């Protein structure tokens with residue numbers, strides 16, 4: 054094993070190389086990084102954390118972690134590796150907040166870029182007719198929310214959880230209950246600054262380097278590292294009316310969801326599948342109030358498969374009466390079980406940051422950093438009933454391993470020029486099985502059982518040709534990736550050869566082999 058030369062940029066507290074971390078071949082490549090002049094530094098020791106993510110199922114140890122202080126640190130590192138050509142097998146993975154599920158932000162024996170150490174210019178909010186914020190690709194959405202709120206503004210489209218980076222969600226899509234109205238986060242971006250797989254720093258938008266712009270949005274990090282994004286904003290409301298109601302028939306539930314997304318009157322529309330849960334409505338009472346407390350107290354959820362509509366209406370305190378009237382009228386069109394209507398009023402921040410509250414509780418119980426065998430699917434509207442019958446009526450017998458989300462979105466609001474792959478139909482559902490696995494369990498809450506269940510769901514989708522697509526996709530072979538991209542595969546490959554011809558970037562997806 055080679056030792057690291059003195060001159061290389063090492064983080065001050067990390068000065069030696071562990072032979073178990075760097076095998077001979079990549080060590081020699083790594084030592085060539087000594088010529089780089091960086092504002093930040095590399096670390097080679099104590100880098101096990103870069104082989105871990107939220108999924109906690111894949112662990113690929115890198116050879117080094119770059120802590121960039123500037124965009125040129127990222128650009129110089131990639132340029133250097135690119136120039137080494139095929140004499141090096143080094144790959145580079147941008148690591149945002151590492152909330153990937155299957156090692157997508159990891160680089161086996163490569164370099165992980167710890168994006169959160171990037172010190173870009175401060176966030177800049179621009180007010181005016183088309184307000185926007187310029188933010189670093191490493192910024193967390195929660196920080197963007199707090200900063201833009203100082204100007205009475207906020208992004209239009211969110212994820213359910215805001216402790217994720219801009220670069221991490223824009224590489225996928227960024228989908229939540231606002232997506233039926235505004236499209237996913239990738240459709241609400243005016244401009245990006247990107248470091249390509251050749252190390253070039255490129256500004257791109259709809260008008261400038263459009264091919265790279267649309268390629269990077271939803272592009273799974275394959276074409277460039279996002280260092281800056283211009284995100285469109287809207288006036289932010291102060292308060293949110295947050296509503297839940299239950300259905301015991303899937304057809305009524307989905308009909309109402311589809312009706313609501315077509316009316317465009319609410320600001321957020323999601324849903325949950327609840328199978329055989331005890332004391333469900335009692336659990337809601339800490340955050341929601343029943344419209345009819347007596348009836349609600351008599352409702353029994355055990356043994357049933359229920360569908361929970363979750364909707365929200367944004368408003369400011371002076372619009373409260375009008376908002377209540379409109380909401381009442383919209384609710385009167387729906388077919389939920391009347392005794393299960395629950396309402397709540399919370400601040401806009403409380404509403405958007407809701408999952409973080411669950412995170413805090415789970416962290417305290419030691420139940421956050423455990424394996425997460427999640428499965429996210431996009432199912433065409435015309436097949437959702439068939440899917441629901443088989444999956445919620447047959448494959449799953451309870452929903453105790455974690456939430457199951459289900460809600461429709463309108464493709465007309467989504468820009469199909471991005472790299473994101475969706476079903477062909479105009480309306481499709483996001484169905485997210487957000488399971489947690491008990492680390493040492495061999496039972497129904499164990500990793501093996503949940504992964505087998507996921508495989509049964511995927512198997513059902515493919516054997517019945519449902520036209521489903523994975524969101525946050527994960528495959529093992531290039532053939533599967535090709536099938537995932539379908540007619541868009543050729544463009545994807547062409548873009549890879551244009552912007553990252555040596556296949557240096559984002560190796561964790563295992564789509565392309567390093568050249």
Ligand code: FAD
Pocket residue numbers: 106107146147148149150151152153154157158159168190191211212213214217218219220221222224225226227228229273274277278279280408525559561
């Ligand atoms: P990482 O895991 O660090 O990286 C993800 C991928 O993006 C990797 O391939 C990485 O190399 C690449 N990448 C990271 N930074 C950059 C960059 N700057 N430029 C280019 N590529 C980059 N998704 C939704 O759409 N909607 C949700 O509601 C939602 N909720 C979630 C809730 C939780 C609790 C969790 C754990 C995840 C959720 N996700 C959701 C999924 C999440 O959007 C993705 O996993 C996202 O990639 C995580 O962002 P991150 O910053 O942790 O990225």
